[in-house]
Amino acid sequence: MKLEYLLFNLTVLIGPIASQFNRQIKQISQWRLKLCTNCIVAVPFVIWDVLVTGSHWQFNEAYTLDFRLFGLPIAEWLFFITVPFGCLLVWETLPHAKLSTSLRSLQHIRTVLYVTLPIGIWVFSEGVQYTGLVLCCFGLVAFADTLLKTDLLGQPKTYLYLAIVSILILVFNGYLTARPVVLYGEAFQSGYRILTIPIEDFGYGFTLVLLNAILYEKLKGVRHGK
Numbered sequence: 001m002k003l004e005y006l007l008f009n010l011t012v013l014i015g016p017i018a019s020q021f022n023r024q025i026k027q028i029s030q031w032r033l034k035l036c037t038n039c040i041v042a043v044p045f046v047i048w049d050v051l052v053t054g055s056h057w058q059f060n061e062a063y064t065l066d067f068r069l070f071g072l073p074i075a076e077w078l079f080f081i082t083v084p085f086g087c088l089l090v091w092e093t094l095p096h097a098k099l100s101t102s103l104r105s106l107q108h109i110r111t112v113l114y115v116t117l118p119i120g121i122w123v124f125s126e127g128v129q130y131t132g133l134v135l136c137c138f139g140l141v142a143f144a145d146t147l148l149k150t151d152l153l154g155q156p157k158t159y160l161y162l163a164i165v166s167i168l169i170l171v172f173n174g175y176l177t178a179r180p181v182v183l184y185g186e187a188f189q190s191g192y193r194i195l196t197i198p199i200e201d202f203g204y205g206f207t208l209v210l211l212n213a214i215l216y217e218k219l220k221g222v223r224h225g226k
Helices: 004-012 014-019 023-028 031-052 074-093 104-125 129-147 156-178 199-223
Strands: 057-059 182-184
Touching (some): 004 014, 004 074, 004 156, 031 074, 031 129, 031 199, 074 156, 104 129, 129 199, 156 182, 156 199
Antiparallel strands (some): 057 182
């Protein structure tokens, strides 16, 4: 069914929409700020998507509408809003009291992520381009967290968040790859999969939601004069 990927995006929105009937969640949802964050972070990811569609991956015409904007189906454009928006809602509703205290040992993770940038450039030059780009993105996440002074990588809450996102990737990307709505160019990735999901998709998802969380926290701080 050609509407299937579009319906997928609408399904992702059920949770955020339903949450607005919960008074406590509605009070902290700040949906305008979330949408602003989603749109900003979507720009580099959409550019990435446009440049590699047809090589790194392509969209199955059986499950997507024929209309394309810069080679991407409308549902793919919506993906960069619906999924990060829902994930930011999860981020905001995670408990703070016991999980937001920075741990010195977690700072080593940031150092490791710095190193993934040059490694990613090398892997990309070897032709494994999707893998290389994902590694580069992890490095950029570390630099963004440092430059914006959000220190999300030093908070245990972030890793609880990523654990939840992992489950969501297994469910939603599992659907997209098993159907398959998205078809991959095997030559551009490592070849390792978790079920039907390329391992790179986890990195892609992690960096997308982390950059959204980092920018969201920064914009929220600016709004409150921090």
